[in-house]
Each structure stands twice: as structure tokens, then as C-alpha cells.
Amino acid sequence: MxxxxxxxxxxxxxxxxxxxxxxxxxxxxxxxxxxxxxxxxxxxxxxxxxxxKSWLLASHIDEVPEPGCFRLWENAGQPVLIVHAQSGAVNAFYNTCSHRGAPIVTQAFGQRPRLVCKYHGWTYSHEGDLLAIRDPEDFRGLDFSCRGLKRIRCERFGNLIFVNFDENAPTLLEWLGSIADEWAEFQFDNCRLxxxxxxxxxxxxxxxxxxxxxxxxxxxxxxxxxxxxxxxxxxxxxxxxxxxxxxxxxxxxxxxxxxxxxxxxxxxxxxxxxxxxxxxxxxxxxxxxxxxxxxxxxxxxxxxxxxxxxxxxxxxxxxxxxxxxxxxxxxxxxxxxxxxxxxxxxxxxxxxxxxxxxxxxxxxxxxxxxxxxxxxxxxxxxxxxxxxxxxxxxxxxxxxxxxxxxxxxxxxxxxxxxxxxxxxxx
Ligand code: FES
Ligand SMILES: [Fe+2]
Structure with missing residues (x-):
């Protein structure tokens, strides 16, 4: 100010x-x-x-500090898997396997090199891409490119991780408007949880x-x-x-x-x-x-x-x-x-x-x-x-x-x- x-x-x-x-x-x-x-x-x-449709505060980078770290977040009534990817990005997906809907993770926190569904072993990257399935010869014409994990909007304000279930929502910064500038003095990018x-x-x-x-x-x-x-x-x-x-x-x-x-x-x-x-x-x-x-x-x-x-x-x-x-x-x-x-x-x-x-x-x-x-x-x-x-x-x-x-x-x-x-x- x-x-x-x-x-x-x-x-x-x-x-x-x-x-x-x-x-x-x-x-x-x-x-x-x-x-x-x-x-x-x-x-x-x-x-x-x-x-x-709202941006919801779901997590903090301290909860997913390294690549492969994940957090299961269900406070908004939807099963959300928040993942720190190799690229450094933090992604959010529905915790729902693209095969038969089993959860990808069942623990609140963890760290994994790949996201592997426990039901039949479908394997996803931290970007949600489907990488491998067991017994692929038993599926005819399965298009991997459209069988990844379903993404949820996920954006950061400093160290805070927000999600939004609405694909058409404004960006988090647009949503916060001038408050984002007013908050510069609080250094949300340095705060720890x-x-x-x-x-x-x-x-x-x-x-x-x-x-x-x-x-x-x-x-x-x-x-x-x-x-x-x-x-x-x-x-x-x-x-x-x-x-x-x-x-x-x-x-x-x-x-x-x-x-x-x-x-x-x-x-x-x-x-x-x-x-x-x-x-x-x-x-x-x-x-x-x-x-x-x-x-x-x-x-x-x-x-x-x-x-x-x-x-x-x-x-x-x-x-x-x-x-x-x-x-x-x-x-x-x-x-x-x-x-x-x-x-x-x-x-x-x-x-x-x-x-x-x-x-x-x-x-x-x-x-x-x-x-x-x-x-x-x-x-x-x-x-x-x-x-x-x-x-x-x-x-x-x-x-x-x-x-x-x-x-x-x-x-x-x-x-x-x-x-x-x-x-x-x-
Ligand atoms: S439900 Fe996930 S691999 Fe079958
Ligand atoms: Fe009060």
C-alpha cells in the first residue's frame, strides 16, 4: 500500500x-x-x-515439495489428485482412472515416479498422460491420447495451489483482480505452510x-x-x-x-x-x-x-x-x-x-x-x-x-x- x-x-x-x-x-x-x-x-x-466455478485454495507447495509428490484433496466434494510434475508444474486431475474409475491414489500424501492405478495397473505420467496398460493386445483400437487422467484447472498464487473445476473460469489472477497486487507486500511466494x-x-x-x-x-x-x-x-x-x-x-x-x-x-x-x-x-x-x-x-x-x-x-x-x-x-x-x-x-x-x-x-x-x-x-x-x-x-x-x-x-x-x-x- x-x-x-x-x-x-x-x-x-x-x-x-x-x-x-x-x-x-x-x-x-x-x-x-x-x-x-x-x-x-x-x-x-x-x-x-x-x-x-470458483477458485478454491487446495494446497501449498510444502505439501507437494518435489517432483512426484502428490496430495489427495477432497474438501470440495470431488476427488482431486494434486501432483508436482517433473517439469516443476503442479497439476490437478480427478483421482479417477480412465479405465473403470478406480482411484489412482488412496493415501492423502505420497511420492511416486509414475501414477499407477491399483486396480489393473494402468500407468500415467505426472502430466496425466496414459503411458502403459497391462495386456494391450486385449484392447482393440484404444487411443492412449484420449485416455489420460482428466485435468482440473490448477494455478498458483506464490506458494499457494488453487483449483477450479470450471474449464471456462477466468485465470486465478483475473479472479483476484487488484487484490493480487495488494498482496505483493505479503510475499506469498516465500511463505511456508x-x-x-x-x-x-x-x-x-x-x-x-x-x-x-x-x-x-x-x-x-x-x-x-x-x-x-x-x-x-x-x-x-x-x-x-x-x-x-x-x-x-x-x-x-x-x-x-x-x-x-x-x-x-x-x-x-x-x-x-x-x-x-x-x-x-x-x-x-x-x-x-x-x-x-x-x-x-x-x-x-x-x-x-x-x-x-x-x-x-x-x-x-x-x-x-x-x-x-x-x-x-x-x-x-x-x-x-x-x-x-x-x-x-x-x-x-x-x-x-x-x-x-x-x-x-x-x-x-x-x-x-x-x-x-x-x-x-x-x-x-x-x-x-x-x-x-x-x-x-x-x-x-x-x-x-x-x-x-x-x-x-x-x-x-x-x-x-x-x-x-x-x-x-x-
Ligand atoms: S480401473 Fe484403473 S486400471 Fe482398471
Ligand atoms: Fe469474531
């Missing part, structure tokens, strides 16, 4: 603190239909469209994720942990194309904003990280399921995966500069995944209660405040990805947040300038 951007963000924080109502022109947000958390039709639409754990939760995945997509809950849910170090009245939300979002909230004067950061004291920092991420809580939501507070000490994505309509899996990752001989940093768990850290216990403990409530006859919809606009923005993007006409009318959100509120547009800047000149002339 350059100096002008930092100054603008600081001014926006003061603008947010001073306003007595939402900014001029910001739309009233119609209720989010309650069925989006409970209706099997919506769950099915998410499966067919959101999980099928220090911790990756998962926890099953008894609520719809969006309920779990939304607890990490607004600061409105901070004073009630985190009175002792987050609240003292986060000035929620000065929080600045930014809405990006494709449903992504960012929050930046400063630290109250005198508070140590790293107080809740559970990291070893000897940790190396990411030197290129600028002032905002060092002094504020800066967190990104990457559509559909990644939330990450980024700082100079760690890059710890939280990922939310559906596990049925009323259950989900929370994955906690910690990425950090090489820790060498020091203890591995782990931002989100205690004792290497034994339990969630206090902040996440607070964020997740109501999940199952909320799930029960949203399933009740008494629950119809969700009125969101301006502070919770990132949730609404996410839902608008979800509907556009699903195709609005594909969604039953009673489950749609109304597309009220227009492009004028989507980064780099921001009507708050103009309003801020007007207020400033009024103040000066008063």
Missing part, C-alpha cells in the same frame, strides 16, 4: 467514526432470505455453481464464515480478546469485484494489536509488509470461502467447507516466513490442532445454536447493517455466479449494491472531501 492509499484509508477510518448514519446513497439492504441457510435447493445450487488443521462444526458453512466477515459482533462475542484491540467504529470495509472484500480496523490508542496473536516470540517477520497491516487488523474475504487477517507475522487463512447443509468443516492454516529451528507458528490452534484458539472458540461456539434458530419456523430472513455489507456483497456475487434466474425467487437476494460501491469506486471519498471542505470553511 503506498503513502496516498494509507492516508486515504486513515481518513476513511475517521469518516466512519464520525458518520451518524450510513454514507449517502448506500442502499438499504433487503433481508437475506433465511432459506439460504436451510433450503436443500439452495445447498444444491451452491454445489453446482459456487463450488464448481506452518500449520493446517480442520474442525467439524454443526452449522451451515456460511453461518461459520459470516462470523468472520463483520466486526459488528466483536463487542459481544470477543469482549476480552478482540474488542480491546480493534476499534470497530473506525472499521473500513472495501467491496471488490467477484464478491471479495476487505476490512481494515485500527487499534485503539495504547492497545497492543498483537495481543491475541498466538505466535512464538522468535518468529521471523515479513519485512516488506507495510504500515497498515502492522498496526491495524486487516482481513480479506476471498470468494467463496477464505477469510484471512494478514499481518507482518503470519498469513493465516481460515477456510469454510460445507459438509451437508447443516454441518461444515473449518480449516485453519498458518503461513509464515521460514521458522528454521524455532517452534512452528500456529495462529489458530492449541497443541498442534488439539483445540481451537480462544478467539475461534468464541467465533464458533454459537454456530450450532444459530443453526437451530435458522431452522425454526420463527426465522424468515436476515436484516444486515451497513457494517455487515460485506456479507450482503458476498450474497449478491453468489447469486450472479449461480445465475439469478436459476434461483427460486424466495431465495434470491436483491442486487442493490451497485458497481459504484465496488472498488476502485468508492462514493465515501467524495463525501469525505465535501465534509472536509465544509469543516474548513466553518
Amino acid at each position: 503506498n503513502k496516498e492509499e494509507i492516508a486515504r484509508l486513515r481518513e476513511l477510518m475517521e469518516f466512519e467514526a464520525r458518520r451518524t448514519e450510513p454514507p449517502i446513497g448506500f442502499p438499504v439492504l433487503p433481508d437475506i432470505p433465511g432459506g439460504r441457510y436451510t433450503d436443500p435447493r439452495f445447498h444444491q445450487l451452491e454445489k453446482e455453481h459456487i463450488w464448481r 506452518a500449520a493446517r488443521h480442520s474442525f467439524d462444526l454443526n452449522c451451515n458453512w456460511k453461518i461459520a464464515m459470516e462470523a468472520n466477515t463483520e466486526v459488528y459482533h466483536v463487542r459481544s462475542i470477543h469482549p476480552k480478546t478482540v474488542s480491546p484491540i480493534l476499534d470497530d467504529r473506525r472499521n473500513v470495509n472495501t467491496l471488490y469485484p467477484n464478491g471479495h472484500g476487505r476490512m481494515v480496523a485500527p487499534t485503539p490508542k495504547g492497545a497492543n494489536h498483537l495481543r491475541t496473536v498466538r505466535l512464538p516470540s522468535e518468529i521471523n517477520e515479513i519485512e516488506t509488509v507495510g504500515e497498515i497491516a502492522r498496526t491495524c487488523t486487516q482481513s480479506y474475504g476471498i470468494f467463496p470461502n477464505w477469510v484471512s487477517p494478514l499481518s507482518h507475522l503470519s498469513l493465516p487463512p481460515l477456510l469454510f467447507w460445507p459438509n451437508g447443509i447443516d454441518k461444515c468443516r473449518l480449516e485453519t492454516w498458518t503461513l509464515a516466513p521460514d521458522w528454521r529451528d524455532n517452534p512452528k507458528p500456529d495462529m489458530w490452534t492449541v497443541n498442534d490442532g488439539e483445540e481451537l484458539a480462544q478467539v475461534l472458540i468464541e467465533d464458533t461456539e454459537f454456530g450450532q445454536w444459530i443453526q437451530k434458530s435458522v431452522q425454526s419456523y420463527g426465522f424468515k430472513g436476515v436484516p444486515l447493517s451497513y457494517q455487515e455489507a460485506r456479507i450482503y456483497h458476498w450474497n449478491q456475487a453468489a447469486d450472479r455466479m449461480i445465475g439469478i434466474d436459476n434461483i427460486p425467487e424466495e431465495l434470491r437476494v436483491v442486487q442493490v449494491i451497485g458497481d459504484e460501491w465496488i472498488h476502485p469506486n468508492d462514493p465515501r471519498l467524495g463525501q469525505m472531501a465535501v465534509l472536509e471542505s465544509c469543516r474548513k470553511s466553518a
Whole structure:
């Protein structure tokens, strides 16, 4: 973030603190239909469209560090085989043999010079090409060139490995848009994977994720942990194309904003990280399921995966500069995944209660405040990805947040300038 951007963000924080109502022109947000958390039709639409067409964080190069290393990844409900090829490329395939559909691998991780199906021994290269079959004389006219493993789009952002099941999806960089540039300071190409754990939760995945997509809950849910170090009245939300979002909230004067950061004291920092991420809580939501507070000490994505309509899996990752001989940093768990850290216990403990409530006859919809606009923005993007006409009318959100509120547009800047000149002339 350059100096002008930092100054603008600081001014926006003061603008947010001073306003007595939402900014001029910001739309009233119609209720989010309650069925989006409970209706099997919506769950099915998410499966067919959101999980099928989005870029999903699947792995890190540390999990497949050398040629021949593979990882079996099934978090998105499809069997995906991620392979580090001889060429250095990382490829993804369906873990499905082109003969009779047997799995190519059944272990989570491993390393193999060739990918050999255990059922009848068909052998594939790391590029997915079919190299050899047993008893070829028994097949007539089998065309090897069209019997390779079926590829899945796979692209890297630094050391992170993303997959996308949609052949027509934009590139990962197009998908991230300007966020990819904003993230240059975090050096994702140098970060190592220090911790990756998962926890099953008894609520719809969006309920779990939304607890990490607004600061409105901070004073009630985190009175002792987050609240003292986060000035929620000065929080600045930014809405990006494709449903992504960012929050930046400063630290109250005198508070140590790293107080809740559970990291070893000897940790190396990411030197290129600028002032905002060092002094504020800066967190990104990457559509559909990644939330990450980024700082100079760690890059710890939280990922939310559906596990049925009323259950989900929370994955906690910690990425950090090489820790060498020091203890591995782990931002989100205690004792290497034994339990969630206090902040996440607070964020997740109501999940199952909320799930029960949203399933009740008494629950119809969700009125969101301006502070919770990132949730609404996410839902608008979800509907556009699903195709609005594909969604039953009673489950749609109304597309009220227009492009004028989507980064780099921001009507708050103009309003801020007007207020400033009024103040000066008063
Ligand atoms: S199913 Fe893989 S070789 Fe037959
Ligand atoms: Fe929270």
C-alpha cells in the first residue's frame, strides 16, 4: 500500500467514526432470505455453481515439495489428485482412472515416479498422460491420447495451489483482480505452510464464515480478546469485484494489536509488509470461502467447507516466513490442532445454536447493517455466479449494491472531501 492509499484509508477510518448514519446513497439492504441457510435447493445450487466455478485454495507447495509428490484433496466434494510434475508444474486431475474409475491414489500424501492405478495397473505420467496398460493386445483400437487422467484447472498464487473445476473460469489472477497486487507486500511466494488443521462444526458453512466477515459482533462475542484491540467504529470495509472484500480496523490508542496473536516470540517477520497491516487488523474475504487477517507475522487463512447443509468443516492454516529451528507458528490452534484458539472458540461456539434458530419456523430472513455489507456483497456475487434466474425467487437476494460501491469506486471519498471542505470553511 503506498503513502496516498494509507492516508486515504486513515481518513476513511475517521469518516466512519464520525458518520451518524450510513454514507449517502448506500442502499438499504433487503433481508437475506433465511432459506439460504436451510433450503436443500439452495445447498444444491451452491454445489453446482459456487463450488464448481470458483477458485478454491487446495494446497501449498510444502505439501507437494518435489517432483512426484502428490496430495489427495477432497474438501470440495470431488476427488482431486494434486501432483508436482517433473517439469516443476503442479497439476490437478480427478483421482479417477480412465479405465473403470478406480482411484489412482488412496493415501492423502505420497511420492511416486509414475501414477499407477491399483486396480489393473494402468500407468500415467505426472502430466496425466496414459503411458502403459497391462495386456494391450486385449484392447482393440484404444487411443492412449484420449485416455489420460482428466485435468482440473490448477494455478498458483506464490506458494499457494488453487483449483477450479470450471474449464471456462477466468485465470486465478483475473479472479483476484487488484487484490493480487495488494498482496505483493505479503510475499506469498516465500511463505511456508506452518500449520493446517480442520474442525467439524454443526452449522451451515456460511453461518461459520459470516462470523468472520463483520466486526459488528466483536463487542459481544470477543469482549476480552478482540474488542480491546480493534476499534470497530473506525472499521473500513472495501467491496471488490467477484464478491471479495476487505476490512481494515485500527487499534485503539495504547492497545497492543498483537495481543491475541498466538505466535512464538522468535518468529521471523515479513519485512516488506507495510504500515497498515502492522498496526491495524486487516482481513480479506476471498470468494467463496477464505477469510484471512494478514499481518507482518503470519498469513493465516481460515477456510469454510460445507459438509451437508447443516454441518461444515473449518480449516485453519498458518503461513509464515521460514521458522528454521524455532517452534512452528500456529495462529489458530492449541497443541498442534488439539483445540481451537480462544478467539475461534468464541467465533464458533454459537454456530450450532444459530443453526437451530435458522431452522425454526420463527426465522424468515436476515436484516444486515451497513457494517455487515460485506456479507450482503458476498450474497449478491453468489447469486450472479449461480445465475439469478436459476434461483427460486424466495431465495434470491436483491442486487442493490451497485458497481459504484465496488472498488476502485468508492462514493465515501467524495463525501469525505465535501465534509472536509465544509469543516474548513466553518
Ligand atoms: S480401473 Fe484403473 S486400471 Fe482398471
Ligand atoms: Fe469474531
